[in-house]
Amino acid sequence: MNSIINVHDLDLSVQGKQLFKNLTFEIPTNKLTCITGENGVGKTTLIKYLLSTFEHPDNHITLDVAPKETQYVPQLRNLDDEFPLSIRDFVGLGLKKAVFPWHTAEERLLLRRVLDETSLKTIQNRPLGAASGGEKQRAFLAQALCAEPQLLILDESTASLDKDSKYVLMDLIEQLVQTSEITVLFITHDPDLITRYADYELRLAHQKGHLLRKDKSSHVTI
Numbered sequence: 001m002n003s004i005i006n007v008h009d010l011d012l013s014v015q016g017k018q019l020f021k022n023l024t025f026e027i028p029t030n031k032l033t034c035i036t037g038e039n040g041v042g043k044t045t046l047i048k049y050l051l052s053t054f055e056h057p058d059n060h061i062t063l064d065v066a067p068k069e070t071q072y073v074p075q076l077r078n079l080d081d082e083f084p085l086s087i088r089d090f091v092g093l094g095l096k097k098a099v100f101p102w103h104t105a106e107e108r109l110l111l112r113r114v115l116d117e118t119s120l121k122t123i124q125n126r127p128l129g130a131a132s133g134g135e136k137q138r139a140f141l142a143q144a145l146c147a148e149p150q151l152l153i154l155d156e157s158t159a160s161l162d163k164d165s166k167y168v169l170m171d172l173i174e175q176l177v178q179t180s181e182i183t184v185l186f187i188t189h190d191p192d193l194i195t196r197y198a199d200y201e202l203r204l205a206h207q208k209g210h211l212l213r214k215d216k217s218s219h220v221t222i
């Protein structure tokens, strides 16, 4: 199994509270892995720590991906109703803008494609502040996708969505894993989404982690 993240014997504490002890696991490349565990077990802290090792390496952790190929979509952030950018401009902030301060033709094409894929095309000119929770969540995801990540980390990105919107977003993410060969880490508490979409589940409990292979084909649609 190729792994994009390899954690070996990691101890992790926050403010004197031990969250993990001798934590060891791998995250398979080009798969969708759900990270699960009870509230407060340390899911978000673990992800933030893994990302911090781009700057401050830890020899218990190996990341087979570059920082600029990694995107983290945090839990829904509060945005002011008056947030001034349109959905399109906000999503466009994710473009790499390597050389020019303006968007190249290639970048405009990518932006258009991402807005289309995330079903934001028809509302792209609306102010983001006026968008619904689900639309905002799709805009955060779209912004991350504009950076064409190899590793996409989603922290409860579907939590504020209704059932149909969850499936739309997860179908898109599943398709990206299959066609764009990206690896997705998805922190979630939603058993239905785990059954439907997870290739693997990293279950965190009692300061340890267990990686389970999931069988999506056993999922039955009613």
Ligand SMILES: Nc1ncnc2c1ncn2[C@@H]1O[C@H](COP(=O)(O)OP(=O)(O)OP(=O)(O)O)[C@@H](O)[C@H]1O
Residues within 6 Å of the ligand: 014, 015, 017, 019, 037, 038, 039, 040, 041, 042, 043, 044, 045, 046
């Ligand atoms: N900066 C901090 N200072 C003090 N305690 C913290 C800090 N960050 C996290 N914690 C504590 O560490 C524990 C793990 O928090 P974390 O947010 O990682 O859990 P989680 O598994 O993501 O939870 P949830 O499912 O509720 O989002 C919690 O008890 C939390 O209160």
